[in-house]
Amino acid sequence: MSNLQNIEPKKVFHWFYELNQIPRCSGNEKMVSDFLINFAKERNLEAYQDEMYNVIIKKAASEGYENSDPVIIQGHMDMVCIKGEGSNHDFTKDPIEMIIEGDTMRANNTTLGGDDGIAVAYGLAIVDSDNLKHPPLEVLITTNEETGMDGVHALTNEHLSGKILLNIDSEEEGIFLVSCAGGANKITTFELQREKRDGDGLEIKISGLKGGHSGMEIIKQRGNAIKLLGRILEECNMTSNIRLSKIEGGTKHNAIPSDASAVILVEDKEVVKKIIKDLAQDLKEEYRVEDSGLNIDVKEVKVEDVYTKELNADLIDYIMMVPDGVQYMSKDIDGLVQTSLNNAIIEEKNNSIEITASVRSASSSSLRQILNILSVIARRTNAKTEEKSAYPAWQFDKDSKIREKAVKVYEELFDKKAEVSAIHAGLECGLLKEILPDTDMISFGPNLYDVHTEKEHLSISSVQRVWEFLIKLLEDLK
Structure with a gap:
């Protein structure tokens, strides 16, 4: 001292x-x-x-x-x-x-x-x-x-x-x-279902993002590691069918996630590595101003089991479809965000995969709208939702x-x-x-x-x- x-x-x-x-x-x-x-x-x-x-x-x-x-x-x-x-x-x-x-x-x-x-x-x-x-x-x-x-x-x-x-x-x-x-947390839950599949895999790690407070820094349009990971998974899946073996990211509901990772089973690892490399360059250029420290690392691993085909598709679809960041700006106060959401955490938990989103708004009707949108997307991807920790x-x-x-x-x-x-x-x-x-x-x-x-x-x-x-x-x- x-x-x-x-x-x-x-x-x-x-x-x-x-x-x-x-x-x-x-x-x-x-x-x-x-x-x-x-x-x-x-x-x-x-x-x-x-x-x-x-x-x-x-x-x-x-x-x-x-x-x-x-x-x-x-x-x-x-x-x-x-x-x-x-x-x-x-x-x-x-x-x-x-x-x-x-x-x-x-x-x-x-x-x-x-x-x-x-x-x-x-x-x-x-x-x-x-x-x-x-x-x-x-x-x-x-x-x-x-x-x-x-x-x-x-x-x-x-x-x-x-x-x-x-x-x-x-x-x-x-x-x-x-x-x-005011705000609330929306918890979206997918039933965790696995099947035995072994072979060559890749571990994708996103790091180096600034993250920050999901209320104070959301207006700065910093990268969300979970959303960026979703973009990578979708791009890979479009060209070479991949199967998720593990996915995780974020640690706190009120912090913009700065890290996320996934392990995937791939048919042709060199093709997928090239897809990730090219997209990584695009993402680094896209976030060069607000998140110049973005890193996307890939390493080869062995995979023993994977998520079922249905869960694999539902998860990637959900991450791609779910909105993120600033949704509406205040019409009363210049420069003030009215409504936003932060896709904060994705984790395997209690035989399920949980995704936590923190939704904030100065408008109760706007808050309800975003929470309802999350419910609709979850319903379309065979997931369940609940709301927690609401505050006025x-x-x-x-x-x-x-x-x-x-x-x-x-x-x-x-x-x-x-x-x-x-x-x-x-x-x-x-x-x-x-x-x-x-x-x-x-x-x-x-x-x-x-x-x-x-x-x-x-x-x-x-x-x-x-x-x-x-x-x-x-x-x-x-």
Whole structure:
């Protein structure tokens, strides 16, 4: 931690470091949740932990703020756990290695956990300080945000009375979010059927794509490894009948897949290798701007069994037909995606092949349309579907007072124009608004880059400015 001791704000980075010593992938949050409860107990703070390991820590108002409306500071404790090629990091036990390079903090070939550990660090730093001016505080730290917002789905308002909520889960400093997309995951399942067929095979590996957050980066039209693999399989199948023996790709529902692979049985491996080589050149040219690191590798392998002919055809057809990426742009806000989907994961699981698509939209009817399209394609390819982890959009509040206050404080502090915007990603504010309908909400945060990838990094100076802003905003909420 020695290289962290001299960067500001020290208390924020101290607690960020402490969080990054604790494994906290989505679904593995008990240890970090218990850590937060112990933090509160050691300071004689009122705290609650529910069955989903959500945590609420309360701190009384500072002198003179006793009659002010309570404020909720909110973030999530879980993180997306992704590591780069060659990394031996074990997310179940290894701490995140934090590296400082100038104004940048990153991890060692893994996600950093700034999304959303930095929000938790802000909250802990505030309630751990005795010299700040603030209203009554409720620090709400949720679980499983990254895998479907399961924590906030289970939350109630029993221990929450805040009339203002500050969600610190945004990634661009000076941009205050006041609305977000809703969404759902669509799981398409094919029955896994194999038959004995041995012979020469090829393993196709797609790698080197940038990937990224399926909400924030979807507009950048980066390559989707699963869709690119589908194009290769279809091209091969048109010329030389191939049979799939294995297929997999992607790791997280909210990350654009940067890797995918397939093993195929081929009749003439040299012919198929030539097809793949030619198409690889075309794809590299096609993605030379947004994904210049695209790699398509092929190696010879032996195959012992394959998917049945029917499953083989259905899978390739599905991957080719299913839409991907931006579907509609907002007609209200220039440059904002309204509706998108990300074909995120394909894997063999429970004697089936599962394909997970994350669908997002600010329009409930548009969301339903895309989900229905996926159902139709699945039906035509003999697959079953189900929807999981649905969450509502966060609607714009034209009468929000915290929006105006936050913009005013930021502009006065830094003599810089602030922006009010919406986001094509799911924030917990949509669900929180359902259980706290009278609470005025806003979302903000420091500059975070390449989240949900092993290249995730944050700006240290931006963390400092957002800390100054947060302190001043709380002081002004008297």
